[in-house]
Amino acid sequence: MRTIAALLGHLELVTRPVHPESREALDRRWSGLPERVKTPAQLLGRAAVGCEGTHGIFPKCNLTCTPCYHSADANKVRIDGGHTVTAVKEQLAFLRRLRGPRGHAQLIGGEVSLLPAEDHAAALRAMRAAGREPMSMTHGDFDYDYLLDVALDRTGKARFGRVSFAGHFDSLMRGRRGVPRPRTEAELNPFRERFAAMFTALRKDHGVTSYLAHNMTVTPANIDQVAGVTAAVLNMPFDMLSFQPAAYIGDDRRWGKAYSDVSIDAVWDRIEAGAGQHIPWQGAQFGDPRCNRSAVVLRAGETMAPLLDPADPEDVAARERLLAHFGGMYFGGTPRWVVAAKVTRALLAHPREIPVVLGFGFRLAKRAGGLRRVVSAARAGRLSFRTFVVHNFMNAADVAPAWELMGKGITSEDPKTREVQERLGACMYTMSHPDTGHLVPACVQHSVLDPAENAGLRKLLPLTPKVRTEQ
Numbered sequence: 083m084r085t086i087a088a089l090l091g092h093l094e095l096v097t098r099p100v101h102p103e104s105r106e107a108l109d110r111r112w113s114g115l116p117e118r119v120k121t122p123a124q125l126l127g128r129a130a131v132g133c134e135g136t137h138g139i140f141p142k143c144n145l146t147c148t149p150c151y152h153s154a155d156a157n158k159v160r161i162d163g164g165h166t167v168t169a170v171k172e173q174l175a176f177l178r179r180l181r182g183p184r185g186h187a188q189l190i191g192g193e194v195s196l197l198p199a200e201d202h203a204a205a206l207r208a209m210r211a212a213g214r215e216p217m218s219m220t221h222g223d224f225d226y227d228y229l230l231d232v233a234l235d236r237t238g239k240a241r242f243g244r245v246s247f248a249g250h251f252d253s254l255m256r257g258r259r260g261v262p263r264p265r266t267e268a269e270l271n272p273f274r275e276r277f278a279a280m281f282t283a284l285r286k287d288h289g290v291t292s293y294l295a296h297n298m299t300v301t302p303a304n305i306d307q308v309a310g311v312t313a314a315v316l317n318m319p320f321d322m323l324s325f326q327p328a329a330y331i332g333d334d335r336r337w338g339k340a341y342s343d344v345s346i347d348a349v350w351d352r353i354e355a356g357a358g359q360h361i362p363w364q365g366a367q368f369g370d371p372r373c374n375r376s377a378v379v380l381r382a383g384e385t386m387a388p389l390l391d392p393a394d395p396e397d398v399a400a401r402e403r404l405l406a407h408f409g410g411m412y413f414g415g416t417p418r419w420v421v422a423a424k425v426t427r428a429l430l431a432h433p434r435e436i437p438v439v440l441g442f443g444f445r446l447a448k449r450a451g452g453l454r455r456v457v458s459a460a461r462a463g464r465l466s467f468r469t470f471v472v473h474n475f476m477n478a479a480d481v482a483p484a485w486e487l488m489g490k491g492i493t494s495e496d497p498k499t500r501e502v503q504e505r506l507g508a509c510m511y512t513m514s515h516p517d518t519g520h521l522v523p524a525c526v527q528h529s530v531l532d533p534a535e536n537a538g539l540r541k542l543l544p545l546t547p548k549v550r551t552e553q
């Protein structure tokens with residue numbers, strides 16, 4: 083009898099539209115946000131807690147970039163799969179405890195493909211076990227065989243139904259095989275295509291689907307090529323196009339000039355030029371708009387329609403109602419029957435939202451050229467979502483003093499430092515420190531904590547392990 087009651091209790095919990103631990107984590111997140119970002123468009127604390135990333139787990143990289151966000155010691159730390167997997171488990175368990183049962187986390191450090199494939203796969207499994215959708219962050223300069231070794235076990239069976247990778251490609255990177263010193267972004271297009279094609283082959287050959295992001299650092303040297311990269315990458319099978327204006331963080335031997343001349347708005351303008359249309363980002367915000375811009379579009383053939391049009395009052399009203407009633411629901415990593423049960427329960431609890439959902443879908447289809455075009459694009463395999471992102475990291479010299487004051491509970495009188503504090507307070511990209519019991523913004527990790535962490539790792543994992551001599 084007790085077993086049946088426990089089973090029913092479990093069923094009720096897993097099919098509850100918003101998991102109670104997610105609700106708690108969202109409410110905590112919302113109450114901790116600076117007032118200025120608590121706008122109607124804000125998604126942190128209403129729909130999501132934000133992204134997560136690992137740190138100190140494999141700092142080494144085999145390309146050289148200008149800028150490089152890793153500290154000067156990073157390449158003096160040995161790749162050690164055992165250390166990686168243990169640290170990933172600890173960091174992710176802490177994120178699971180504080181931020182609820184579901185999240186998106188980047189497997190990030192130096193270059194992920196330097197990890198032995200078995201260890202890479204073990205790290206991804208550990209992240210999934212903590213309820214995270216992992217994304218492997220790479221420069222993309224590896225072969226199909228490596229991808230197969232990560233995605234398939236030794237018998238050739240798929241370890242995962244789906245993998246997520248972010249490939250970083252830009253002309254500021256040096257040492258890529260085949261194009262060690264690119265002079266233009268266009269020279270990298272065949273390499274971008276080759277990277278994406280490995281995942282198309284993975285799906286075709288082994289049924290493993292993928293979510294692919296394309297990352298690019300932007301400086302004065304390549305900002306005028308952002309439009310060209312956007313136009314080119316839109317025709318490749320990437321799901322996300324993410325651009326990061328360069329900041330003065332990490333290894334100062336690799337800093338270039340005038341990074342501050344590249345504004346988040348200037349990058350977004352170039353993205354729109356490359357996409358050939360306006361892409362409104364104001365309808366939904368993760369954290370502080372000085373840190374992030376993002377927008378999702380539906381692509382039906384050649385037409386792109388914003389998922390949410392902030393200029394349409396009906397879309398804005400629908401956003402409010404859907405966030406209020408369904409914010410915090412998650413479907414990723416969830417069996418289909420559970421998703422169906424969650425959706426059914428959510429709609430039964432709020433039947434008046436059914437026409438709101440339908441209206442939202444109808445307006446989206448209309449923007450994309452009408453229902454007929456959407457259906458025919460779907461039939462032709464030409465219907466997809468694309469996400470555009472600009473993430474604007476801050477300079478280490480600005481972050482360090484602001485963070486120090488925050489640690490003392492002091493709000494700075496200096497407007498510039500206060501701005502940094504506001505941005506850190508609304509951070510949407512978090513790293514986990516189970517040893518100290520803290521979650522920190524990625525800007526703080528790279529600006530303040532990385533140097534000492536890597537110096538410690540250098541001793542723990544020297545490139546040449548010390549040989550013990552017999553006395």
Ligand code: SF4
Pocket residue numbers: 369373374473474475476505506508509510511523524525526
């Ligand atoms: S990592 Fe830095 S730039 Fe990114 S959201 Fe956090 S505070 Fe803002």
